[in-house]
Structures are given as C-alpha cells and as structure tokens.
Amino acid sequence: MxxxxxxxxxxxxxxxxxxxxxxxxxxxxxxxxxxxxxxxxxxxxxxxxxxxxxxxxxxxxxxxxxxxxxxxxxxxxxxxxxxxxxxxxNKSTILHHSVFSIERLLRNVAVSFAISLDAAGSDIEFTSHIESGIGDFTGDKVKLEEMLLNLLKNAKDAVEADGKISLTAKKEEDTIIIQCTDNGYGIPEDQMSSIFEPFVTYKENGTGLGLSLAKQIVEAHGGKICAESTPGINTTFTVTLPV
Ligand SMILES: Nc1ncnc2c1ncn2[C@@H]1O[C@H](COP(=O)(O)OP(=O)(O)OP(=O)(O)O)[C@@H](O)[C@H]1O
Ligand SMILES: [Mg+2]
Known part of the structure; x- marks a missing residue:
C-alpha cells in the first residue's frame, strides 16, 4: 500500500x-x-x-x-x-455524468433510508432537511447516491438502538453542502486521520472501504469531504460539492 x-x-x-x-x-x-x-x-x-x-x-x-x-x-x-x-x-473515479435534480436525489435517498430503518423495526430517529431550490447538478447520480448511503450506513452502525441521525442539504453560493450527523459513539481523535484510508476499519465486520470510496467519489466531482466528532455527543460528515 x-x-x-x-x-x-x-x-x-x-x-x-x-x-x-x-x-x-x-x-x-x-x-x-x-x-x-x-x-x-x-x-x-x-x-x-x-x-x-x-x-x-x-x-x-x-x-x-x-x-x-x-x-x-x-x-x-x-x-x-x-x-x-x-x-x-476501482471504478469510483470514472464518472457517468448527467444533469439531474440533486434535491430529488437527496429526498429519495432519505426516503429509502427511512424505509430501511422501518423495515428493520428500528427505533432510530431519522430526520432530513433538504432545502428546496437547490436546483440541478451535473455529476454521477449513482455514485453520489452510493456515497450518501455509505455515510448513512456508518451513522446507523454508530448509534444506539434509539439513536438519532440527520441528513441536511443546502446551497451556499456556488456550492452544495450536505451534512450527515449522528449521536453515536463518535470518532476518537487518534482515528480521525486514518478513517478515509482504504481498508481502515474499527468494526468487527467492516471492510474499511466505505469512506475511502465516498472520498474518491466526492473528489472526482471536485468536492471535499470532512468529518468532525465529539465522541459520545455527535459526529458530522460534511460534503461540499461545487455546482
Ligand atoms: N458516523 C460514524 N461514527 C463513528 N465512527 C465512524 C463513523 N463513520 C465512520 N466511522 C469510523 O470510520 C471507520 C471507517 O469507515 P468506513 O466506512 O470506511 O469502513 P467501515 O464502516 O468500517 O466498513 P464498511 O464501510 O465496509 O462497513 C469505521 O470503521 C468507523 O470506525
Ligand atoms: Mg462504512
């Protein structure tokens, strides 16, 4: 490596x-x-x-x-x-571009995630706040969805049975800011620098590819991804995508 x-x-x-x-x-x-x-x-x-x-x-x-x-x-x-x-x-940097409503994509992802929680009989409280009027975006719809699902899956893995997860999105000037926050166990400071590296996992059954994949996808769109965490209080992943 x-x-x-x-x-x-x-x-x-x-x-x-x-x-x-x-x-x-x-x-x-x-x-x-x-x-x-x-x-x-x-x-x-x-x-x-x-x-x-x-x-x-x-x-x-x-x-x-x-x-x-x-x-x-x-x-x-x-x-x-x-x-x-x-x-x-290995395919995450090859993008298949199309113009689509990122607002609709985010809403669809939020609905699918909420349904998956319901289907599993979960007590996790999931809220989403997707600003209207974010508009169209040019990028790879499938890969962006994959990236968002990876963040939500990590949040779900991190919270207690009655934990809280939120997904928000807004437009600020020429960027779209998407945030996924949870109140799970959090990321200790000494792990922060390695979580985006491939095959780095702190879970028993993790592959450690989710976040490195998410980072590759975001960067291939010219964007940035970062994490902030106060263990035991909350953890937020912020994705910034240029429009
Ligand atoms: N929301 C979160 N809260 C706490 N820790 C997190 C969160 N998201 C990621 N992490 C930490 O980052 C590590 C790497 O995440 P990544 O998604 O790359 O792999 P993974 O989740 O361990 O495995 P996989 O994605 O294959 O299930 C995780 O093992 C976990 O320790
Ligand atoms: Mg993961």
Whole structure:
C-alpha cells in the first residue's frame, strides 16, 4: 500500500517528467482494471455458493442449528460485500455524468433510508432537511447516491438502538453542502486521520472501504469531504460539492 510520502513522490515525478506521468497513469489504470477483474471473477462463483447456501437453508431449516452455520453465512455475505465494494472502489473515479435534480436525489435517498430503518423495526430517529431550490447538478447520480448511503450506513452502525441521525442539504453560493450527523459513539481523535484510508476499519465486520470510496467519489466531482466528532455527543460528515 502506498503511504502519503510515496504518493507525494509519485506526484512530483509526474509533474517533473511527462513520460513518467504517462507511464504511471497507465500503470495505475492497469492496476485498477486488474483488481476489478479479480474481484469480479471471484464474486461470480461466490454468489453461486451464497445462493446455494440460501436455498439449502430454505429447504432444510434445521441446518440453522448446525454449529457455526450463522457465522459461515455471515462470512460468505461479508466476502460478497467486500468484492462488491472492491470492484466499485476501482471504478469510483470514472464518472457517468448527467444533469439531474440533486434535491430529488437527496429526498429519495432519505426516503429509502427511512424505509430501511422501518423495515428493520428500528427505533432510530431519522430526520432530513433538504432545502428546496437547490436546483440541478451535473455529476454521477449513482455514485453520489452510493456515497450518501455509505455515510448513512456508518451513522446507523454508530448509534444506539434509539439513536438519532440527520441528513441536511443546502446551497451556499456556488456550492452544495450536505451534512450527515449522528449521536453515536463518535470518532476518537487518534482515528480521525486514518478513517478515509482504504481498508481502515474499527468494526468487527467492516471492510474499511466505505469512506475511502465516498472520498474518491466526492473528489472526482471536485468536492471535499470532512468529518468532525465529539465522541459520545455527535459526529458530522460534511460534503461540499461545487455546482
Ligand atoms: N458516523 C460514524 N461514527 C463513528 N465512527 C465512524 C463513523 N463513520 C465512520 N466511522 C469510523 O470510520 C471507520 C471507517 O469507515 P468506513 O466506512 O470506511 O469502513 P467501515 O464502516 O468500517 O466498513 P464498511 O464501510 O465496509 O462497513 C469505521 O470503521 C468507523 O470506525
Ligand atoms: Mg462504512
């Protein structure tokens, strides 16, 4: 894995030398494609294994009593999620632009999230305040939705059973400011600098790709993402997107 010093050196090399820039860009592209292909190839048979296990469980419910069955199902699901995230992680800088109402997108995401909480019988209090008149936005709708869902999922993971989560959005001059706040366990100061790095997770079953994916998506749109947290009180992720 590259660290910040390596990345700075690479950027300097690319600035100083056009040939190096071309070769490093091609190497990076090649690396991304290889990782995506491997993730994709492993995901296909794994999805078959996962479906077979689910059918087996439906036809023979007694298997649920097997020692470690539940754990195994969770592990298989985790591997499927990891491979999904890995392949989208590598595609997160390639945007498919369209012009759309970001206000509608935010409202849809809020409604889907509220429905998912309801469906799970959750007591989490979710509120959203999306300013009207935010207007149209040019960007990748699917990726922005993925980014927002990652922030909301993290908030949900962080709060207590009766915790609070809010999603707000407003326009300020030429930027759209989206904030996701929760009153969960928060992020200790010593973890703050690493949470956006790929594969950094402090959760038992986390992949550590959610926030790095979110950051790549926001930055590919020319925006910024940052986090502020007072552990035990509240945590806010702020996404600023230029219009
Ligand atoms: N709202 C939040 N409150 C507290 N901690 C958070 C919050 N959002 C992120 N974090 C911290 O940042 C870490 C990295 O988050 P990220 O989304 O990248 O990975 P993850 O959530 O651990 O795994 P995955 O996204 O695959 O479920 C988390 O493990 C968690 O410690
Ligand atoms: Mg996450």
């Amino acid at each position: 590259f660290n910040n010093i390596d990345i700075n050196k690479m950027n300097r090399l690319m600035e100083e030398n056009k040939d190096a820039k071309q070769i490093i860009s091609r190497l990076l592209e090649n690396h991304h494609t290889t990782v995506s292909m491997i993730a994709h190839e492993i995901r296909n048979p794994l999805t078959l294994v996962s479906s077979s296990l689910q059918i087996m469980e439906a036809q023979h419910p007694e298997v649920k009593e097997f020692y470690n069955w539940k754990q195994m199902m969770e592990d298989v699901q985790f591997m499927c999620n990891l491979l999904n995230e890995l392949s989208s992680f």
